[in-house]
Amino acid sequence: MREKGITNFPDPNAQGKLDLNGNELNSNSAQYKAADDACKPLLPQGGAPPPNAAAVGAAQVKYAKCMRENGVPKFPDPNPDGGIxxxxxxxxxxxxxxxxxxxxQKCQPILAEVAGGPRIEKRP
Incomplete structure (x- = not known):
């Protein structure tokens, strides 16, 4: 964004999020809009909003069921934090x-229903 002329665009915070102050950035200006359009492909998922949590959770449950039906009978359902x-x-x-x-491989198309899919944590 700074390379595109938005010189006061902030760096991400410690959590990797952008703290945008509308008073300091004129997001309605033509220059800001042009910079935003040019830089959007660099964002995760091209700047698209994150998937709906309910849709992600439903896909994770379907994925777990699919895994159980395809040879992994003890595959767990998602945990309360949304991971498997x-x-x-x-x-x-x-x-x-x-x-x-x-x-x-057979169950992966279920996760393609939502961007990002589940966080799968393998433990030894």
Whole structure:
């Protein structure tokens, strides 16, 4: 944005978010709009809003069910934080093995329904 003439555009904060002060940035100016259009492709998902949490949660539940139906019978449902915790000791199959990988490949289209898909955390 600064390279496109918005010299007072801030750096992201410690959490990686932008704190935009409308009093300091004239987001209605032609220069700002042109810079925003030029830089939007650099944003995650091209600046599109994040997926609806309910849609992500529903896709995660469908994904977990699909995994169970395709050879990973102990695949867990999403946790309350929205992630899927995979513990290789209790999963019943090797998360790096062919059965898990085949199920994951078959079930991936479910996650394509929403941008980002689930956070899957593999634990040894």
């Amino acid at each position: 915790d995979i513990n290789g000791d209790t999963l019943g199959v090797d998360p790096m093995g062919p059965v898990f990988k085949a199920a994951d």
